[in-house]
Amino acid sequence: MAELILTPNIDTPDDFYADLLxxxxxxxxxxxxxxxxxxxxxxxxxxxxxxxxxxAITAARAKG
Amino acid sequence: xxxxxxxxxxxYERSPxxxxxxPVRHPVxxxxxxxxxxxxxxxxxxxxxxxxxxxxxxxxxxxSRAICFAKRPxxxxxxxxxxxxxxxxxxxxxxxxxxxxxxxxYEFNLLPEEGHQFPAFINLQQYYFxxxxxxxxxxxxxxxxxxxxRGGNKVEAIGTHDDHVKLEVATPxxxxxxxxxxxxxxxxxxxxxxxxxxxxxxxxVFEDNFLIADVVMEADFPTERxxxxxxxxxxxxxxxxxxxxxxxxxxxxxxxxxIDKEEEKKPENVIPRLKxxxxxxxxxxxxxxxxxxxxxxxxxxxxxxxxxxxGDAAHQVSPFGARGxxxxxxxxxxxxxxxxxxxxxxAPDALLDSYDVERIHGADENILNSTRxxxxxxxxxxxxxxxxxxxxxxxxxxxxxxxxxxxxRLSVPCTxxxxxxxxxxxxxxxxxxxxxxxxxxxxxxxxxxxxxxLAGKFTLLTIDAEAPDHFEEAGIEVERxxxxxxxxxxxxxxxxxxxxxxxxxxxxxxxxxxAARRESWxxxxxxxxxxxxxxxx
Numbered sequence: 001m002a003e004l005i006l007t008p009n010i011d012t013p014d015d016f017y018a019d020l021l022x023x024x025x026x027x028x029x030x031x032x033x034x035x036x037x038x039x040x041x042x043x044x045x046x047x048x049x050x051x052x053x054x055x056a057i058t059a060a061r062a063k064g
Numbered sequence: 065x066x067x068x069x070x071x072x073x074x075x076y077e078r079s080p081x082x083x084x085x086x087p088v089r090h091p092v093x094x095x096x097x098x099x100x101x102x103x104x105x106x107x108x109x110x111x112x113x114x115x116x117x118x119x120x121x122x123x124x125x126x127x128s129r130a131i132c133f134a135k136r137p138x139x140x141x142x143x144x145x146x147x148x149x150x151x152x153x154x155x156x157x158x159x160x161x162x163x164x165x166x167x168x169x170y171e172f173n174l175l176p177e178e179g180h181q182f183p184a185f186i187n188l189q190q191y192y193f194x195x196x197x198x199x200x201x202x203x204x205x206x207x208x209x210x211x212x213x214r215g216g217n218k219v220e221a222i223g224t225h226d227d228h229v230k231l232e233v234a235t236p237x238x239x240x241x242x243x244x245x246x247x248x249x250x251x252x253x254x255x256x257x258x259x260x261x262x263x264x265x266x267x268x269v270f271e272d273n274f275l276i277a278d279v280v281m282e283a284d285f286p287t288e289r290x291x292x293x294x295x296x297x298x299x300x301x302x303x304x305x306x307x308x309x310x311x312x313x314x315x316x317x318x319x320x321x322x323i324d325k326e327e328e329k330k331p332e333n334v335i336p337r338l339k340x341x342x343x344x345x346x347x348x349x350x351x352x353x354x355x356x357x358x359x360x361x362x363x364x365x366x367x368x369x370x371x372x373x374x375g376d377a378a379h380q381v382s383p384f385g386a387r388g389x390x391x392x393x394x395x396x397x398x399x400x401x402x403x404x405x406x407x408x409x410x411a412p413d414a415l416l417d418s419y420d421v422e423r424i425h426g427a428d429e430n431i432l433n434s435t436r437x438x439x440x441x442x443x444x445x446x447x448x449x450x451x452x453x454x455x456x457x458x459x460x461x462x463x464x465x466x467x468x469x470x471x472x473r474l475s476v477p478c479t480x481x482x483x484x485x486x487x488x489x490x491x492x493x494x495x496x497x498x499x500x501x502x503x504x505x506x507x508x509x510x511x512x513x514x515x516x517x518l519a520g521k522f523t524l525l526t527i528d529a530e531a532p533d534h535f536e537e538a539g540i541e542v543e544r545x546x547x548x549x550x551x552x553x554x555x556x557x558x559x560x561x562x563x564x565x566x567x568x569x570x571x572x573x574x575x576x577x578x579a580a581r582r583e584s585w586x587x588x589x590x591x592x593x594x595x596x597x598x599x600x601x
Binding site for chain 1: 447450451453454455457458462464465468
C-alpha cells in the first residue's frame with residue numbers, strides 16, 4: 001500500500017499549473033466542472049491504490 | 065387467450081381444518097405463495113415435512129415482475145426438481161450494451177465461466193417461475209408428499225407463543241383458526257405478517273418512480289440487455305430494454321419523483337413514450353404496465369421466535385441487479401435445512417439464529433450493491449451527476465472507466481464469511497472462492513456435474529484424499545463423495561477446489577456452502593466441524 005505523497009512531487013510546478021489553467025480556458029462553468037470530473041477519474045485510475053486514494057480524499061476534504 | 069396470470073391456479077377450496085372442533089396444528093405454515101414461499105414449501109415437502117401454504121390470492125404474479133434469475137437460484141431450483149424447465153423456457157443472454165444520450169458508450173459480454181450446468185442468468189417472467197413451482201407442488205402431491213396450497217386464505221391475526229404460532233385465517237366462507245409449530249412469512253415487501261407483529265422495517269426510500277411495461281412485439285432487437293442513461297426519448301432519466309420468452313420485451317423507464325402515477329399508467333400516455341423509444345413504425349401490444357417506487361431496507365432480525373421472515377418480507381432492494389427474488393430463494397435454501405434439523409431434534413434451536421447472521425449478511429451485501437447502482441443511475445446531487453456523466457463520457461473511449469459504469473451489479477451468491485457455522489480455513493493456499501462460507505462452484509464431472517451430487521445433505525467431498533465413506537456425528541449423517549483430478553479433464557475441479565494443494569477434504573452443508581476444508585482427513589477436526597456447522601459447538 002502506497003502512502004499518499006503530500007510533499008512537492010511535480011517537476012516544474014508552475015508549468016503544470018499553467019497547463020491546468022489552460023485546459024479550462026474558454027470553457028463555461030459547466031464544461032469546466034465536467035473536465036475536472038474527467039480529470040479526477042483519469043488521475044484516480046493512474047494512482048490505482050485504494051489506500052492512497054482514500055488518503056487523498058481525506059486530505060482534500062480537510063480543507064472543505 | 066387467457067394469460068397464465070389470469071387463471072386461478074389454486075382456487076379457494078374448503079379445508080377439513082375449517083370444520084375441526086379445535087384448531088388443527090401443522091408443523092410448518094408458510095404465508096405467501098410467491099417464489100420464496102413456494103420454494104420453501106417444496107424444499108420441506110420433498111423431505112416429507114408437512115407444510116401448508118396460505119395465500120389470500122389464487123393466481124400467480126400479475127405481470128412479469130422479477131424477470132432475471134441467476135445461476136445460484138437455478139442450482140437451488142434444480143435440487144427442488146424444477147431448474148431445468150426454467151432454463152429451457154428462459155431467455156439466455158450474455159451481451160449488454162450501455163448507451164449515453166444518443167451514443168453507445170460500450171458493450172460487455174458476461175463471458176460466463178465454462179463448466180457449469182446452469183447459465184449465468186436467464187430472463188423469465190415471474191408468472192412462469194411461479195407456475196412451474198405450482199406444477200412441482202402438484203407433482204409432489206401426486207407422489208403423496210405432504211404439501212398443500214390454500215388459495216383465498218388471508219391471515220388476519222397472529223398470536224405468538226413459545227412453542228407455536230396461532231393464526232386467524234379469513235376465507236370466502238368465514239374465518240377459522242390454525243396453529244403452526246413454525247411459521248415462515250414470505251408475504252412480500254408489504255408483509256402483513258410484519259405489520260401484525262409490529263416489527264420494524266428500516267432503510268432508505270428512493271424518491272423515484274419507474275414505469276415498467278411488458279410489450280409483445282415481433283422486433284429484431286437482439287437478445288441483449290440494453291441500458292440507456294439520459295436518452296433522447298427519456299431525457300434526464302434512464303431506460304432498460306430486456307427480452308423475455310414469448311416475444312415479450314420488458315421496458316423500464318425512469319420517470320422521476322414528481323409525477324401523477326395514475327395518469328402515467330394510462331395507455332394514451334404510455335404508448336407515445338414507447339413509440340419514441342422503439343420507433344414510430346414498430347408494431348407492439350401492451351401486455352402489462354405498472355409504476356413502482358422502491359426502498360432499500362431490511363428488518364433488524366429475520367427470526368422472531370417461531371416466526372421466520374424470508375424474501376422481500378425481510379428485506380427489500382432496488383431492482384437493479386436482480387437481487388430480490390434471487391436472494392429470497394437463497395434465504396429459503398439457507399433456512400430449510402436448518403429448520404428440518406431442528407424439527408427432527410438433531411440440532412438445537414440456536415441453529416436457526418445462524419439464519420439471521422448469514423442471511424442478514426447477504427441482505428446487507430445486496431442492499432449495498434443495489435444502493436450504489438441506484439446512486440449511479442439516479443445521481444442525488446449536481447456533482448454526483450457531473451461525476452456520473454464524466455464516467456460515461458470516458459467509458460466510450462477508455463477501458464479504465466467501464467468498470468465504474470453501474471447500471472446494476474448482477475446478483476451473485478453471498479459467501480458467509482465470519483459465520484459461526486464455519487470452521488477456520490485449513491487448506492493452505494486453497495482457492496479463495498471455495499473458502500469456508502462460500503457456495504460451492506459447479507464443475508463438470510464425467511457426463512454430469514458436481515452440484516447435483518451435493519444436494520440436500522452433509523457431504524464429505526474428498527479429492528485425492530482418503531476418508532471414511534460414511535460417518536455420523538451427533539445425529540448428523542455425512543456421506544463421502546470421492547473424486548480425483550485424474551478424472552478431471554477440464555481441470556475445473558482442480559482450479560476451483562485444490563489450487564496448488566495436492567489433495568483436499570471439504571465438509572459441505574446441505575445448502576452446498578463449504579463448512580470446513582483441509583488437505584487431508586482428520587477425524588476429530590471433521591467431527592467438530594459437523595457439530596459446529598449444526599450449531600452444536
